[in-house]
Amino acid sequence: MxxxxxxxxxxxxxxxxxxxxxxxxxxxxxxxxxxxxxxxxxxxxSILLAHFYHHSNMLESKKQDVDALKNEIACFLLKKADDWDDNDLRDKAVELIGEKEVIMRKIELELELWDADKSYIKDNIR
CATH class of the missing domain: 1.10.8 (Helicase, Ruva Protein; domain 3)
Structure with a gap:
């Protein structure tokens, strides 16, 4: 507005x-x-409205911190999954940030795309 x-x-x-x-x-x-x-x-x-707005801002800030931590952990898991060829670690990263974001991170980190990654890409590019 x-x-x-x-x-x-x-x-x-x-x-x-x-x-x-x-x-x-x-x-x-x-x-x-x-x-x-x-x-x-x-x-x-309204004092109540101001309080809830302030609280909303604090929660948004905490959410951003959690999202950043989730991304950091997912990248760690992906690097270790790549090092150890461990699909369970990749799956945990998918749980944290989603399959699309996992593939984006793997590309950014220059990690090898696995068959599961390639299948996801094939199924979702249209």
């Missing part, structure tokens, strides 16, 4: 308020702009 759209819908003309409201709007997903702005006009100064 643009600042102009926000101002037209809420009557609030403040860069600071818009920036905060727009961050909330972007985290709201597929929420309609009009519905968001109507609700923001009514509840934008």
């Amino acid at each position: 643009t600042q102009k759209e926000f101002e037209e819908r809420t009557g609030i003309k403040s860069n600071v308020v818009f920036e905060e409201a727009n961050r909330m709007y972007m985290k709201a997903g597929d929420m309609d702009k009009d519905a968001f702005c109507d609700d923001y006009k009514e509840h934008g100064d």
Whole structure:
């Protein structure tokens, strides 16, 4: 949503308020702009809303940390799977990040693609 759209819908003309409201709007997903702005006009100064928004940001940050750790562990597993020719380690990496991401990491790490990787590629390129 643009600042102009926000101002037209809420009557609030403040860069600071818009920036905060727009961050909330972007985290709201597929929420309609009009519905968001109507609700923001009514509840934008809510302490409870601010608390939940702050908590949402903290959870998002923790999720990013977990995702980074999962990626790091998956890369470790893939390297060890390649070193030891161990399909169980590859399967654990798939559980962590998914088959598509495993293949992407193997390519990035310049690891050999196994038959299972090649089958996945063949089945999913169209």
